Amino acid sequence: MPELPEVETAARDLAxxxxxxxxxxxxxxxxxxxxxxxxxxxxxxxxxxxxxxxxxxxxxxxxxxxxxxxxxAIHLRMSGSVSVHPPxxxxxxxxxxxxxxxxERRIFFHDTRKFGRVRxxxxxxxVLLDQRHGPEPLSETFTEEVxxxxxxxRRAQLKPLLLxxxxxxGLGNIYVDESLWRARLHPLRLAASLTQREIxxxxxxxxxxxTQAVQNKGSTLRxxxxxxxxxxxxxxYFMVYGKTNVGQPCSRCGTxxxxxxxxxxxxxxxxxxxxxxxxxxxxSGLDSPA
DNA sequence: CATTACCTGCAA
DNA sequence: TTGCAGGTAATG
Numbered sequence: 001m002p003e004l005p006e007v008e009t010a011a012r013d014l015a016x017x018x019x020x021x022x023x024x025x026x027x028x029x030x031x032x033x034x035x036x037x038x039x040x041x042x043x044x045x046x047x048x049x050x051x052x053x054x055x056x057x058x059x060x061x062x063x064x065x066x067x068x069x070x071x072x073a074i075h076l077r078m079s080g081s082v083s084v085h086p087p088x089x090x091x092x093x094x095x096x097x098x099x100x101x102x103x104e105r106r107i108f109f110h111d112t113r114k115f116g117r118v119r120x121x122x123x124x125x126x127v128l129l130d131q132r133h134g135p136e137p138l139s140e141t142f143t144e145e146v147x148x149x150x151x152x153x154r155r156a157q158l159k160p161l162l163l164x165x166x167x168x169x170g171l172g173n174i175y176v177d178e179s180l181w182r183a184r185l186h187p188l189r190l191a192a193s194l195t196q197r198e199i200x201x202x203x204x205x206x207x208x209x210x211t212q213a214v215q216n217k218g219s220t221l222r223x224x225x226x227x228x229x230x231x232x233x234x235x236x237y238f239m240v241y242g243k244t245n246v247g248q249p250c251s252r253c254g255t256x257x258x259x260x261x262x263x264x265x266x267x268x269x270x271x272x273x274x275x276x277x278x279x280x281x282x283x284s285g286l287d288s289p290a
Numbered sequence: 291c292a293t294t295a296c297c298t299g300c301a302a
Numbered sequence: 303t304t305g306c307a308g309g310t311a312a313t314g
Contacts, residue, residue: 003308033296060309077309079298094298113297115309160291165310172308221308222299241308264292266306 002076004170005213006224007057010082013227015055017084021101022051028091028098037119059133059169071126077115079223083108112223133169137206144203151191159187160263174241177268179205181240186274187262240268
Protein backbone atom coordinates (compact mmCIF):
# COMPACT_ATOMS: atom_id res chain seq x y z
CA MET A 1 0.00 0.00 0.00
CA PRO A 2 1.17 2.85 1.58
CA GLU A 3 2.99 5.64 0.04
CA LEU A 4 3.31 9.04 1.66
CA PRO A 5 -0.40 10.02 1.60
CA GLU A 6 -1.53 6.73 3.10
CA VAL A 7 1.07 6.78 5.87
CA GLU A 8 0.35 10.44 6.58
CA THR A 9 -3.34 9.61 6.91
CA ALA A 10 -2.58 6.70 9.21
CA ALA A 11 -0.38 8.96 11.35
CA ARG A 12 -3.00 11.70 11.65
CA ASP A 13 -5.77 9.24 12.43
CA LEU A 14 -3.64 7.48 15.01
CA ALA A 15 -2.58 10.77 16.59
CA UNK A 16 -6.19 11.75 17.06
CA UNK A 17 -6.91 8.50 18.87
CA UNK A 18 -3.93 7.41 20.93
CA UNK A 19 -1.76 10.34 22.00
CA UNK A 20 -1.39 10.32 25.79
CA UNK A 21 -2.35 6.66 26.09
CA UNK A 22 -0.07 4.07 27.58
CA UNK A 23 0.73 0.77 25.88
CA UNK A 24 0.05 -1.69 28.68
CA UNK A 25 0.60 -4.99 26.88
CA UNK A 26 1.53 -6.73 23.68
CA UNK A 27 -1.61 -8.76 23.35
CA UNK A 28 -0.64 -10.56 20.14
CA UNK A 29 2.55 -10.94 18.13
CA UNK A 30 2.35 -14.01 15.95
CA UNK A 31 4.90 -13.08 13.27
CA UNK A 32 8.09 -12.18 15.06
CA UNK A 33 9.99 -11.62 11.83
CA UNK A 34 8.19 -8.30 11.57
CA UNK A 35 10.31 -7.03 14.47
CA UNK A 36 13.55 -5.84 12.88
CA UNK A 37 15.06 -4.37 16.03
CA UNK A 38 15.62 -5.03 18.86
CA UNK A 39 15.26 -8.78 19.42
CA UNK A 40 11.72 -10.04 20.04
CA UNK A 41 12.63 -10.68 23.68
CA UNK A 42 13.82 -7.11 24.14
CA UNK A 43 10.79 -5.82 22.27
CA UNK A 44 8.53 -7.62 24.72
CA UNK A 45 10.55 -6.32 27.65
CA UNK A 46 10.77 -2.68 26.56
CA UNK A 47 7.43 -1.79 24.97
CA UNK A 48 4.83 -2.43 27.69
CA UNK A 49 4.53 0.56 30.03
CA UNK A 50 5.56 3.11 27.41
CA UNK A 51 3.34 6.12 26.88
CA UNK A 52 2.57 7.44 23.38
CA UNK A 53 3.48 11.13 23.38
CA UNK A 54 3.28 11.90 19.65
CA UNK A 55 2.54 10.27 16.29
CA UNK A 56 4.17 11.32 13.05
CA UNK A 57 5.66 10.17 9.79
CA UNK A 58 9.04 10.16 8.08
CA UNK A 59 9.13 8.93 4.49
CA UNK A 60 6.83 5.86 4.55
CA UNK A 61 7.53 5.15 8.22
CA UNK A 62 4.82 5.68 10.79
CA UNK A 63 6.48 6.98 13.95
CA UNK A 64 4.98 6.63 17.43
CA UNK A 65 7.05 8.75 19.78
CA UNK A 66 7.11 7.10 23.19
CA UNK A 67 8.39 8.23 26.56
CA UNK A 68 11.93 7.50 27.77
CA UNK A 69 13.32 8.40 24.34
CA UNK A 70 11.89 5.44 22.42
CA UNK A 71 10.17 5.51 19.04
CA UNK A 72 8.00 2.73 17.67
CA ALA A 73 8.55 2.83 13.90
CA ILE A 74 6.14 0.92 11.67
CA HIS A 75 6.52 0.35 7.93
CA LEU A 76 3.36 -0.85 6.21
CA ARG A 77 5.14 -2.01 3.04
CA MET A 78 2.64 -3.47 0.57
CA SER A 79 -0.39 -4.56 2.51
CA GLY A 80 -0.20 -3.17 6.03
CA SER A 81 -2.65 -0.96 7.88
CA VAL A 82 -2.87 0.30 11.44
CA SER A 83 -6.12 1.09 13.22
CA VAL A 84 -7.62 1.47 16.69
CA HIS A 85 -10.42 -0.75 17.96
CA PRO A 86 -12.66 -1.15 21.00
CA PRO A 87 -12.00 -4.03 23.43
CA UNK A 88 -14.61 -6.35 21.95
CA UNK A 89 -13.14 -6.29 18.44
CA UNK A 90 -11.54 -9.64 17.62
CA UNK A 91 -8.26 -9.68 15.69
CA UNK A 92 -8.37 -11.74 12.51
CA UNK A 93 -5.58 -14.04 11.32
CA UNK A 94 -3.93 -11.24 9.34
CA UNK A 95 -3.61 -8.98 12.38
CA UNK A 96 -0.11 -9.86 13.49
CA UNK A 97 0.44 -7.28 16.21
CA UNK A 98 -2.07 -6.08 18.80
CA UNK A 99 -1.16 -3.48 21.43
CA UNK A 100 -3.50 -3.01 24.39
CA UNK A 101 -3.84 0.56 25.65
CA UNK A 102 -4.60 1.73 29.18
CA UNK A 103 -8.20 2.52 28.19
CA GLU A 104 -8.68 -1.05 26.90
CA ARG A 105 -8.73 -0.08 23.24
CA ARG A 106 -6.30 -1.88 20.95
CA ILE A 107 -3.95 -0.80 18.18
CA PHE A 108 -4.09 -3.40 15.38
CA PHE A 109 -1.32 -3.86 12.84
CA HIS A 110 -3.01 -5.76 10.02
CA ASP A 111 -0.80 -7.09 7.24
CA THR A 112 -1.97 -9.78 4.83
CA ARG A 113 1.35 -10.25 3.07
CA LYS A 114 3.57 -10.03 6.15
CA PHE A 115 5.96 -7.61 4.46
CA GLY A 116 5.42 -4.94 7.12
CA ARG A 117 8.18 -4.19 9.61
CA VAL A 118 8.41 -2.78 13.12
CA ARG A 119 11.37 -1.22 14.93
CA UNK A 120 11.67 0.02 18.47
CA UNK A 121 14.32 2.73 18.15
CA UNK A 122 16.32 4.77 20.63
CA UNK A 123 17.28 8.35 19.77
CA UNK A 124 20.33 7.29 17.80
CA UNK A 125 18.35 4.73 15.84
CA UNK A 126 15.80 7.36 14.92
CA VAL A 127 18.52 9.67 13.64
CA LEU A 128 19.88 6.88 11.46
CA LEU A 129 16.46 6.15 10.02
CA ASP A 130 16.00 9.83 9.25
CA GLN A 131 19.37 10.15 7.58
CA ARG A 132 18.74 7.28 5.21
CA HIS A 133 15.95 9.20 3.51
CA GLY A 134 15.83 12.14 1.14
CA PRO A 135 13.81 15.31 1.71
CA GLU A 136 10.08 15.34 2.45
CA PRO A 137 8.30 16.51 -0.71
CA LEU A 138 5.54 18.31 1.20
CA SER A 139 7.82 20.17 3.58
CA GLU A 140 8.27 23.93 3.21
CA THR A 141 11.97 23.46 2.67
CA PHE A 142 11.41 21.26 -0.38
CA THR A 143 11.61 23.86 -3.14
CA GLU A 144 12.00 23.68 -6.89
CA GLU A 145 15.70 24.37 -6.37
CA VAL A 146 16.00 21.39 -4.04
CA UNK A 147 14.38 19.15 -6.65
CA UNK A 148 16.69 20.55 -9.33
CA UNK A 149 19.67 19.70 -7.14
CA UNK A 150 18.38 16.15 -6.68
CA UNK A 151 18.15 15.65 -10.44
CA UNK A 152 21.38 17.41 -11.37
CA UNK A 153 24.09 15.14 -12.66
CA ARG A 154 21.98 12.00 -12.32
CA ARG A 155 21.99 9.61 -15.21
CA ALA A 156 19.27 7.48 -13.67
CA GLN A 157 15.88 7.16 -15.31
CA LEU A 158 13.30 9.47 -13.84
CA LYS A 159 10.93 6.89 -12.41
CA PRO A 160 13.45 4.67 -10.62
CA LEU A 161 15.12 7.79 -9.25
CA LEU A 162 11.85 9.16 -7.86
CA LEU A 163 11.10 5.77 -6.29
CA UNK A 164 14.44 5.84 -4.46
CA UNK A 165 13.64 6.80 -0.87
CA UNK A 166 17.22 7.94 -0.28
CA UNK A 167 16.73 10.58 -2.98
CA UNK A 168 13.21 11.79 -2.25
CA UNK A 169 11.04 10.38 0.53
CA GLY A 170 7.51 9.11 0.20
CA LEU A 171 6.72 8.56 -3.47
CA GLY A 172 5.76 5.04 -4.57
CA ASN A 173 4.52 3.42 -7.74
CA ILE A 174 1.13 5.11 -7.86
CA TYR A 175 2.16 8.67 -7.12
CA VAL A 176 5.24 8.60 -9.32
CA ASP A 177 3.06 7.58 -12.27
CA GLU A 178 0.46 10.21 -11.43
CA SER A 179 3.10 12.92 -10.98
CA LEU A 180 4.88 12.12 -14.24
CA TRP A 181 1.60 12.19 -16.13
CA ARG A 182 0.72 15.55 -14.63
CA ALA A 183 4.15 16.91 -15.54
CA ARG A 184 3.94 15.33 -19.02
CA LEU A 185 7.22 13.52 -18.50
CA HIS A 186 8.14 10.04 -19.68
CA PRO A 187 9.32 7.72 -16.87
CA LEU A 188 12.41 6.72 -18.87
CA ARG A 189 13.68 10.27 -19.26
CA LEU A 190 17.13 10.66 -17.80
CA ALA A 191 16.99 12.80 -14.69
CA ALA A 192 19.81 15.12 -15.71
CA SER A 193 18.14 15.84 -19.05
CA LEU A 194 15.20 17.83 -17.67
CA THR A 195 14.99 21.48 -18.60
CA GLN A 196 14.32 24.02 -15.91
CA ARG A 197 10.79 24.29 -17.24
CA GLU A 198 10.31 20.53 -16.92
CA ILE A 199 11.73 20.53 -13.40
CA UNK A 200 9.23 23.23 -12.50
CA UNK A 201 6.43 21.10 -13.93
CA UNK A 202 7.59 18.03 -12.04
CA UNK A 203 7.83 19.98 -8.81
CA UNK A 204 4.32 21.32 -9.19
CA UNK A 205 3.04 17.86 -10.13
CA UNK A 206 4.56 16.07 -7.14
CA UNK A 207 3.28 18.66 -4.70
CA UNK A 208 -0.20 18.78 -6.19
CA UNK A 209 -0.61 15.02 -6.55
CA UNK A 210 0.52 14.32 -2.99
CA THR A 211 -1.44 17.17 -1.45
CA GLN A 212 -4.63 16.06 -3.14
CA ALA A 213 -4.04 12.46 -2.10
CA VAL A 214 -3.56 13.47 1.53
CA GLN A 215 -6.75 15.51 1.37
CA ASN A 216 -8.54 12.42 0.08
CA LYS A 217 -7.08 10.28 2.89
CA GLY A 218 -4.98 8.17 0.57
CA SER A 219 -5.86 5.60 -2.09
CA THR A 220 -7.38 2.21 -1.34
CA LEU A 221 -6.88 -0.48 -3.97
CA ARG A 222 -6.98 -3.61 -1.86
CA UNK A 223 -5.69 -3.59 1.68
CA UNK A 224 -5.08 -0.04 2.72
CA UNK A 225 -7.36 1.42 5.40
CA UNK A 226 -7.19 4.71 7.27
CA UNK A 227 -6.55 4.79 11.01
CA UNK A 228 -10.30 4.45 11.44
CA UNK A 229 -10.45 1.32 9.31
CA UNK A 230 -12.04 3.08 6.37
CA UNK A 231 -11.09 3.19 2.70
CA UNK A 232 -9.28 6.19 1.28
CA UNK A 233 -10.93 8.04 -1.58
CA UNK A 234 -8.06 9.16 -3.77
CA UNK A 235 -8.24 6.12 -6.06
CA UNK A 236 -11.23 7.79 -7.71
CA TYR A 237 -8.98 10.58 -8.92
CA PHE A 238 -6.23 8.59 -10.65
CA MET A 239 -5.33 9.88 -14.10
CA VAL A 240 -3.21 6.93 -15.25
CA TYR A 241 -2.63 4.38 -12.51
CA GLY A 242 -4.64 1.24 -13.21
CA LYS A 243 -6.36 2.82 -16.19
CA THR A 244 -5.03 0.29 -18.68
CA ASN A 245 -7.16 -2.72 -17.76
CA VAL A 246 -10.14 -1.01 -19.22
CA GLY A 247 -8.28 0.97 -21.87
CA GLN A 248 -9.40 4.31 -20.57
CA PRO A 249 -8.52 7.50 -22.41
CA CYS A 250 -6.17 10.20 -21.19
CA SER A 251 -8.30 12.97 -19.70
CA ARG A 252 -6.17 15.58 -21.47
CA CYS A 253 -5.89 14.21 -25.01
CA GLY A 254 -8.11 11.12 -25.26
CA THR A 255 -5.32 8.72 -26.17
CA UNK A 256 -5.59 5.31 -24.50
CA UNK A 257 -3.42 4.97 -21.41
CA UNK A 258 -0.84 2.20 -21.80
CA UNK A 259 1.10 0.04 -19.36
CA UNK A 260 4.81 -0.59 -19.64
CA UNK A 261 7.44 -1.93 -17.29
CA UNK A 262 10.08 0.42 -15.94
CA UNK A 263 12.56 -0.74 -13.36
CA UNK A 264 10.51 -3.92 -12.91
CA UNK A 265 7.46 -1.91 -11.91
CA UNK A 266 4.18 -1.69 -13.76
CA UNK A 267 4.06 1.81 -15.20
CA UNK A 268 1.16 3.75 -16.62
CA UNK A 269 1.49 6.59 -19.08
CA UNK A 270 -0.28 8.52 -21.80
CA UNK A 271 1.86 7.76 -24.87
CA UNK A 272 0.78 11.04 -26.44
CA UNK A 273 1.37 13.40 -23.51
CA UNK A 274 4.47 11.66 -22.21
CA UNK A 275 6.96 11.21 -25.01
CA UNK A 276 10.51 10.19 -24.30
CA UNK A 277 12.48 12.93 -26.00
CA UNK A 278 10.13 15.28 -27.70
CA UNK A 279 11.44 18.34 -29.45
CA UNK A 280 14.49 19.99 -27.95
CA UNK A 281 14.77 17.93 -24.80
CA UNK A 282 17.60 15.65 -25.89
CA UNK A 283 19.56 14.44 -22.93
CA SER A 284 23.06 15.82 -22.68
CA GLY A 285 25.54 13.02 -23.03
CA LEU A 286 23.39 10.69 -25.10
CA ASP A 287 25.92 10.66 -27.93
CA SER A 288 28.89 10.58 -25.60
CA PRO A 289 28.18 7.77 -23.18
CA ALA A 290 30.42 7.81 -20.16
C1' DC B 291 21.76 -2.45 -13.18
C1' DA B 292 18.83 -6.54 -13.20
C1' DT B 293 16.98 -10.42 -10.77
C1' DT B 294 15.23 -12.70 -6.68
C1' DA B 295 13.24 -12.99 -2.30
C1' DC B 296 9.92 -11.95 1.03
C1' DC B 297 4.11 -13.43 1.57
C1' DT B 298 -0.77 -13.97 0.35
C1' DG B 299 -4.98 -13.30 -2.26
C1' DC B 300 -7.15 -12.55 -6.35
C1' DA B 301 -8.16 -11.98 -11.34
C1' DA B 302 -7.17 -13.59 -15.87
C1' DT C 303 -2.28 -22.28 -13.11
C1' DT C 304 -0.01 -18.18 -13.91
C1' DG C 305 0.90 -13.55 -13.17
C1' DC C 306 0.28 -9.53 -10.73
C1' DA C 307 -0.02 -6.28 -6.61
C1' DG C 308 0.84 0.14 -3.06
C1' DG C 309 7.86 -1.81 -1.00
C1' DT C 310 12.42 -2.74 -0.01
C1' DA C 311 16.65 -5.51 0.92
C1' DA C 312 19.69 -8.85 -0.69
C1' DT C 313 22.04 -11.00 -4.29
C1' DG C 314 24.46 -11.81 -9.13
